[in-house]
Amino acid sequence: MADQNGLETKVSAALNCIDLSDPDIQKSAASLKQACMDSGFFYVINHGISKEFMDEVFAQSKKFFELPFDEKMKLWVERNRGYKQPLKNQFFDQETNQQAHGEAYSLVGPETEDDLDPEKPLCGPNVWPSADVLPGWKETMLRYQQEALNLGRKIGRIIALALDLDVDFFDKPEILGNAMPYVSFNHYGVQDADPSKEYILGTPAHSDPSLITLLATDEVPGLQICRNIHANPRVWENVAPLKDAFIVNIGDMLERMSNCVFRSTMHRVLFRQERYTIAYFVYPSNDAMIECFPTCKSEEKPPKYHPIKCKDLFNIIFKNVADGKTARDITEA
Numbered sequence: 001m002a003d004q005n006g007l008e009t010k011v012s013a014a015l016n017c018i019d020l021s022d023p024d025i026q027k028s029a030a031s032l033k034q035a036c037m038d039s040g041f042f043y044v045i046n047h048g049i050s051k052e053f054m055d056e057v058f059a060q061s062k063k064f065f066e067l068p069f070d071e072k073m074k075l076w077v078e079r080n081r082g083y084k085q086p087l088k089n090q091f092f093d094q095e096t097n098q099q100a101h102g103e104a105y106s107l108v109g110p111e112t113e114d115d116l117d118p119e120k121p122l123c124g125p126n127v128w129p130s131a132d133v134l135p136g137w138k139e140t141m142l143r144y145q146q147e148a149l150n151l152g153r154k155i156g157r158i159i160a161l162a163l164d165l166d167v168d169f170f171d172k173p174e175i176l177g178n179a180m181p182y183v184s185f186n187h188y189g190v191q192d193a194d195p196s197k198e199y200i201l202g203t204p205a206h207s208d209p210s211l212i213t214l215l216a217t218d219e220v221p222g223l224q225i226c227r228n229i230h231a232n233p234r235v236w237e238n239v240a241p242l243k244d245a246f247i248v249n250i251g252d253m254l255e256r257m258s259n260c261v262f263r264s265t266m267h268r269v270l271f272r273q274e275r276y277t278i279a280y281f282v283y284p285s286n287d288a289m290i291e292c293f294p295t296c297k298s299e300e301k302p303p304k305y306h307p308i309k310c311k312d313l314f315n316i317i318f319k320n321v322a323d324g325k326t327a328r329d330i331t332e333a
Contacts, residue, residue: 013039013225013237017245020154021046025161033162040250040265041225043242044155044214049147051244054216057144058276060137064105064129065187065276072103075127080182080318081106082127093204095234096270102188102202109145109181141183144278148214149181152282155212155248163258164295178285180310182210188222188275202269205229209317210251210281217241217278222271229266236268251281253313256305259296286311 016035018028035042064072075083084104093100107126128138156170170176188202202222215223223239239247255264269275284290291307 013041013239015039015042015239015247017043017045017242018155018158018248019046020044020048025158025167029158029161032158036159036162036250036262038263039225039227040255040263041239041267042248043245044151044248045242045245047151047246048154049151053144053147054244056140057278058216058218060134060140061105061185061187061276061278063134064137064185065103067129067133071129071133072105075105075129077124077127081108081124093201093268095205096201098194098197098201100203101190101193101200102186102269104187105185107141107145107183107185109142141185145181145183145280148183148280149176149179149282151246152176152179152181152212152214152280155214156282159212159254163261163293165293173285174288175284176211176282180283180285182281182283184279184281186277186279188269188271188277190274199270199272202271202275205266205268207264207266208249208251208281209253209313210283211254211257212251212282213249214280214282215247215249215277216280217247218276219243220271220273220275222269222275222277223247223267224270225265225267227263227265239267253283253290253310257290257293257296259292259301259304261296284310286314 016031018032018035020028022028032042072083073085076085082105084106108124109126131138153171153176156176157167160167160169186202188200190200193200205226217223219241221238221240224236225239226234226236228235241247249267250262250264252264255262286309288310289307290305290310290313292303292305297303
């Protein structure tokens with residue numbers, strides 16, 4: 001069916017589900033590989049992060065977004081962390097003819113002696129709500145950051161097998177051993193939305209510049225994927241929340257390193273009621289070399305992209321996003 005902008009939308013995307021408690025890791029690797037070549041998205045269940053803790057993380061996130069605007073603005077900084085003003089001030093999507101409605105708080109880590117190095121855009125001190133305002137908030141979010149990174153490393157081992165790499169390939173210090181995790185706590189609100197619209201734009205179409213992204217959601221739908229962004233009309237598929245599961249997607253860096261074996265699929269957020277999500281972007285260390293995996297190149301299929309250090313690729317991305325380019329536009333340049 002077509003929506004009011006003439007965009008074709010299916011009811012739901014059928015995604016593979018990876019059970020991390022399954023002892024047959026080779027079966028999981030085969031299922032993951034098929035998903036990454038097809039849609040670039042899959043579910044992960046039995047991931048080891050307790051439901052009770054996830055409920056606490058979402059509750060703490062909601063408490064932050066319920067603070068008065070002036071209180072949240074105390075945590076606004078120019079670097080890629082802290083409170084992000086309502087997204088409608090930053091993004092306009094021509095495809096849906098809407099400004100984005102949402103706000104976010106970003107946490108980057110770990111904090112190092114290079115905190116203020118301008119050549120490392122994801123480095124820098126995090127800004128935290130006062131313990132008097134949100135007691136226990138910092139401790140909860142730091143614990144989540146670590147538990148989600150551990151999950152990312154578990155998924156990385158399955159990805160390695162899916163690409164015929166050593167199982168511990170991503171555990172190397174220069175990749176996920178010293179990873180640069182980036183967490184975005186997101187709130188999509190309906191205030192000031194155009195009541196004539198059938199849906200509200202949360203985030204315009206984009207792909208993620210990460211290796212992989214782990215998305216935790218409440219039970220409110222909103223995520224859509226487009227397997228072929230060049231189709232006319234574009235077909236957008238709804239990705240339904242799966243209770244107690246993470247939605248995982250491949251990012252531009254992994255598509256680049258897999259020589260396009262795996263797909264970094266364009267996606268967007270359209271919603272009709274208030275929605276909360278937590279996006280955990282898994283990046284390698286600043287000094288990691290982003291280059292084609294040895295198992296993904298041959299004389300018949302040479303590397304599509306030249307090797308580049310992660311921090312240099314970050315700089316290209318963050319310096320050009322302001323020009324209206326997506327991360328994928330930049331990494332494909």
